Amino acid sequence: MNTPFVWMWDLDGWIIAAGVLCAMSCALLGNFLVLRRMSMMGDAISHAVLPGIAAAFLLSHSRDSAWMFLGAAAVGVLTAVLTQGVHKLGRVDESAAMGVVFTTLFALGLVMIVRAADTIDLDPSCVLYGSLEATPGDLWLLGPWLVPRAVVILAAVFLINLTLVAVFFKELRLTSFDPALADSLGISASAMQYLLMTLTAVTTVASFESVGSIIVIAMLIVPAATAYLLTDRLGVMVTLSLVIAALSSVFGHLSAISVPRWFGYVDTSTTGMMAAVAGLFFGAAVIFSPRQGLVTRWLRRTRMSLRIVRQDVLGVLYRVRELHEQTMPTNVSASAGVDVGKISRAVGIGRVTAAFCLWRLSKTGRIMPDPDGYQLTPTGLEEGRSLVRSHRLWETYLRDHLALPADHLHSPAEKLEHFTGSRMQARLDVETQHPRVDPQGQQVP
Amino acid sequence: MNAPRFLLAAACLLLASTAHAADTAAWARVLFLHDHNTRVVVVGTSLLGLTAGVVGSFLLLRKRALLGDALAHATLPGIAAAFLLGEAIGLQGKSLPLLLTGAAVTGAIGLGAVLVIRQLTRLKEDAALGIVLSVFFGVGVALLGIVQKTPTGHAAGLESFIYGKTASMLRSDAYLIAGAAAVIAGVCGLFRKELALLCFDADFAASQGWPVRALDVLLMMLAISLTVIGLQAVGLILVIALLVIPSAAARFWTDRLGLMAATAGGLGAAAGYLGAMVSALWPKMPAGAVIVLTAAAFFMLSMLLGPARGILPRAFRRIALAHALTQARRP
Numbered sequence: 001m002n003t004p005f006v007w008m009w010d011l012d013g014w015i016i017a018a019g020v021l022c023a024m025s026c027a028l029l030g031n032f033l034v035l036r037r038m039s040m041m042g043d044a045i046s047h048a049v050l051p052g053i054a055a056a057f058l059l060s061h062s063r064d065s066a067w068m069f070l071g072a073a074a075v076g077v078l079t080a081v082l083t084q085g086v087h088k089l090g091r092v093d094e095s096a097a098m099g100v101v102f103t104t105l106f107a108l109g110l111v112m113i114v115r116a117a118d119t120i121d122l123d124p125s126c127v128l129y130g131s132l133e134a135t136p137g138d139l140w141l142l143g144p145w146l147v148p149r150a151v152v153i154l155a156a157v158f159l160i161n162l163t164l165v166a167v168f169f170k171e172l173r174l175t176s177f178d179p180a181l182a183d184s185l186g187i188s189a190s191a192m193q194y195l196l197m198t199l200t201a202v203t204t205v206a207s208f209e210s211v212g213s214i215i216v217i218a219m220l221i222v223p224a225a226t227a228y229l230l231t232d233r234l235g236v237m238v239t240l241s242l243v244i245a246a247l248s249s250v251f252g253h254l255s256a257i258s259v260p261r262w263f264g265y266v267d268t269s270t271t272g273m274m275a276a277v278a279g280l281f282f283g284a285a286v287i288f289s290p291r292q293g294l295v296t297r298w299l300r301r302t303r304m305s306l307r308i309v310r311q312d313v314l315g316v317l318y319r320v321r322e323l324h325e326q327t328m329p330t331n332v333s334a335s336a337g338v339d340v341g342k343i344s345r346a347v348g349i350g351r352v353t354a355a356f357c358l359w360r361l362s363k364t365g366r367i368m369p370d371p372d373g374y375q376l377t378p379t380g381l382e383e384g385r386s387l388v389r390s391h392r393l394w395e396t397y398l399r400d401h402l403a404l405p406a407d408h409l410h411s412p413a414e415k416l417e418h419f420t421g422s423r424m425q426a427r428l429d430v431e432t433q434h435p436r437v438d439p440q441g442q443q444v445p
Numbered sequence: 446m447n448a449p450r451f452l453l454a455a456a457c458l459l460l461a462s463t464a465h466a467a468d469t470a471a472w473a474r475v476l477f478l479h480d481h482n483t484r485v486v487v488v489g490t491s492l493l494g495l496t497a498g499v500v501g502s503f504l505l506l507r508k509r510a511l512l513g514d515a516l517a518h519a520t521l522p523g524i525a526a527a528f529l530l531g532e533a534i535g536l537q538g539k540s541l542p543l544l545l546t547g548a549a550v551t552g553a554i555g556l557g558a559v560l561v562i563r564q565l566t567r568l569k570e571d572a573a574l575g576i577v578l579s580v581f582f583g584v585g586v587a588l589l590g591i592v593q594k595t596p597t598g599h600a601a602g603l604e605s606f607i608y609g610k611t612a613s614m615l616r617s618d619a620y621l622i623a624g625a626a627a628v629i630a631g632v633c634g635l636f637r638k639e640l641a642l643l644c645f646d647a648d649f650a651a652s653q654g655w656p657v658r659a660l661d662v663l664l665m666m667l668a669i670s671l672t673v674i675g676l677q678a679v680g681l682i683l684v685i686a687l688l689v690i691p692s693a694a695a696r697f698w699t700d701r702l703g704l705m706a707a708t709a710g711g712l713g714a715a716a717g718y719l720g721a722m723v724s725a726l727w728p729k730m731p732a733g734a735v736i737v738l739t740a741a742a743f744f745m746l747s748m749l750l751g752p753a754r755g756i757l758p759r760a761f762r763r764i765a766l767a768h769a770l771t772q773a774r775r776p
Contacts, residue, residue, distance in 0.1 A: 096511075104686065225575075279584070
């Protein structure tokens, strides 16, 4: 059972080619579906095309692709029209309208297929999962080369999608982000909507036979959503989604033929694994995306709060020193026994955080340990002084210009002091007319 | 009240057409549930439709109509994984409780994923549903692909969970549905007020100190339970229809939540009853699909005729109002 798989270009190469082309065709359209919050339309259309396909079979008595294209594309557009109709005429919530329409059409398709089971050979499950593994079996002579039919069709669909998206890129972008503005500029938002729906339907139909509709649904949403988490530029998003779609297909096929072997099974459906791999990419983006990721956002927040805590520590040390100078002017270098415990209580942080901040501060040369605790180096002294100066200037400013009561001055100043640069400090000094003492009567350093 | 009378009329019409199609004895046997098999199937699907209508009403009002779609697809990997796990540890992989437990587990994980994506990223509800739906279903298809190639897997018939196999419903399945339906309906009744508050004004509920998050999860757990028991009867794609269509249809009949839930339950039950019977009477009529089409017919009639929000009553009211205004303007 546990034989290593054999890579064959004739077989695996074509499977991957078909998968990549299909995934990229879908991902291209998916960007605009995700931005328009219409992600579920792909799901709806890919279920709803079933009666179109069945009707084409019944009418033409053949598996001729042209008929199926027509039938399914017509039903795909019909899905969008019916959903809008039920939504507008019946005042039904749009997603509910979609649910009513596509489940009904799917049920209709199932009944048609089952009733005509004697005359046509169409398995509904093939529509859902497709049989990508059978791709290399059905070859077309294209010039001097034998190319699988599915690859030719999917390549054509990809080129059509690419061309139309490139031609209408500006219109698609505008109608996706601001349909009202688009309409006022004379670009019909609903025309673009139906263009997208038609392309989605055509892509779904082209894919259903070779790769199945599950991969269409996955590739319409997942790569675009992943790219959306990684960037704020539409052009970059489209490019990224294409790359992610292609990678999902390649790794999907590789893992379909390798992963099950690790557990003692043979192999599994390539399309299912492509969707699963795309899901992994999405999960990674949710966690590690440079700006949106959960971990990166957490790291950024932690770094920021540690920076603030470090500044607070410098401020506390400065104030201690200041107090010391006032009470014992002869012995200015003493650190007055400021240790980790006192720092953690004064700043309101845990002992571990306090110890970590003190370690960082001494490593960057802002404080130095002495037998009694810690004291400021000249650099640290200057930074602490500047922080306390900002704090006291802010308190003065808030009292003079915002007329805040005396007991409301400290906490906003405590926040603002961390985001005050030297220019703003100078400006504050001017605005408060170079005060010598702050509202509490403490000297402004 | 118009709704029950209409339902009765619709039922009679459909029954009449059924009678016309098959010979009298056969439809009478089916209608009055003479055959044991038919009785089990009809009772099972009716109960399922009833419960789905009630739960679906709350989902619809909470604007979560398609949540059932994502949850239903998310049950597939659980079914396949439970089968593989059962085989691996020597249990009989096909045991229904095991498979349904697996389905419920991955359904719940899928629900968690929807909530995480919606709350913690900038993606919206639609993308969250679509991602969970397609990725979970993809994993399910991949696991099914493995199951197919195990020695026992091919005969396991796990694919019937996708399309349903209503006609071969067993007495134990019907009991399972009945029990689960009773529990789900009981919970809905018990938390009627809280769920209503959640659906109509979640912010107000939160400000009054209700645990909105927990209620939301409760509602979704109800949807998962219903989906899992519905898998067996109509399959995972069509159970979505039972959650969406009867409740959307009932919305045309009334503006009262209690009545709406009752109407939706009634429509769902009627669809289950009629669909199962049509399927029993005619050959080559898959029950799950026929149930959905029956529900869709109810929806279309409701959309046209429903007294509260139907298209024709609304048009009549507008015309009557215009008429009254012209009358009033006359000296």
